Amino acid sequence: MFTQSEENYLKAIFHLQEEAEKGVSTSSLSEELSTKAASVTEMLKRLAEKNLVDYQKYYGVHLTAKGKKQALAIIRKHRLWESFLVERLNFNWDEVHEVAEQLEHIKSPKLVEELDKFLARPDYDPHGDPIPDADGNMPKAPKKRLSQIKEGEKAICKGFNDNSSSFLQFLAKHKIGLDTKLKVLQIESFDESMNILVNQKEVLLSKTATDNIYVEDLKTT
Amino acid sequence: MFTQSEENYLKAIFHLQEEAEKGVSTSSLSEELSTKAASVTEMLKRLAEKNLVDYQKYYGVHLTAKGKKQALAIIRKHRLWESFLVERLNFNWDEVHEVAEQLEHIKSPKLVEELDKFLARPDYDPHGDPIPDADGNMPKAPKKRLSQIKEGEKAICKGFNDNSSSFLQFLAKHKIGLDTKLKVLQIESFDESMNILVNQKEVLLSKTATDNIYVEDLKTT
DNA sequence: ATTTATTTTTAGCTTTGCCTAAAAAGTTAT
DNA sequence: ATAACTTTTTAGGCAAAGCTAAAAATAAAT
Structure with missing residues (x-):
């Protein structure tokens, strides 16, 4: 069907x-995939040939319906495998990514x-991402980001x-995982870093960090 | 480490x-892998380069200790995955082979x-093959072959x-699987085909078939 | 509106793993 | 022992997917 690279x-x-x-620009893909821009251009042409993307020279690509369907199938597999590894094989959720990256290409x-x-039939994987x-x-x-939560x-x-x-290891070090409860103690206005109470301890998180942590409000209490 | 093809x-x-x-001859590998002999020769040179095989032009190859270790690791993975598919994911034992052939290359x-x-820690896979x-x-x-069992x-x-x-489907049709009990009713001397009693029914098996079925004696009764 | 800088594409090269066709080595038969 | 046959290897190509370096297009800046 499709090669691993195409997927x-x-x-x-x-x-x-x-x-x-x-x-989506050639350079962003180049960065995301750690591949030189020239190679990306080549592949985009191949994907366009197979009707998986709409490609306009110099203006990047969009997925077609066909390409999107395929992408979602891969993401589905990736997240199911991550769930399996964590829930059944005792993997920690910060060590499943590379293995799932291999398993997602199994065709069956x-x-x-x-x-x-x-x-x-899980709805979310161990990182909290939804499974198509x-x-x-x-x-x-x-989804709400931790950076959107107010002081107190x-x-x-x-x-x-x-990922x-x-x-992930930084989070693990501070024992921040799925369903961990947090309280926003204080926000530094100049850099938006947050002082958080987690597991009875104070932790300082940068804006970069809090932007990448998804939360739900905890009105109870 | 090694490519899928090498494995x-x-x-x-x-x-x-x-x-x-x-x-092991070039032609037997060519047949086994459905690859042309010329391609096999090429790969053998590459494997020899990596010290996985001893290769003598025109006289075939042997695995080195290193190559054997690697082969066993792959067989181990293949058989573990087959066990998983049958025992946990409701696969039939005659439909696991191709999937296991993919899964055996996952590196972790x-x-x-x-x-x-x-x-x-299973000792045998669903086909009865030992897991290293x-x-x-x-x-x-x-192991004893069915063809070695005597009349009666x-x-x-x-x-x-x-595999x-x-x-495998032929076996499934006659409900012959792991731990199925058989009785040898009669052996045709001219072609060594066997008349077998299995599941209260008589089945005729060719020598080719009985050579490929491993059994244990059942003295009890 | 040109010049300058950045991004993207083209062109040409590499490796892996396969192919076909032809040459060479090994094997069998007279 | 030489001829005939079979197997293996060599030689030369091809496609996928990457790379570098140079050219072309777009975007930014004066």
């Missing part, structure tokens, strides 16, 4: 498309369906936007 | 090395170890040597 491009385009509504519709069933269903529908998470309020962690190992 | 060659060499004690020592643990441990040691199965004796199925879909 990686589709996934990357999908993710980059979420933020900017514009076409039955495997995906049975895995989903085996895991009791077999038709590509995302369970919509009304409490919240509960529901996801993380940065880099260093960020 | 497939190592596995194939390992399997072919079992029967013939001679070096932790994944293999955890999977093994999760499955309670982390050090490459095979739980030795004192009973036996119990412990494995199958041919082709058609053979």
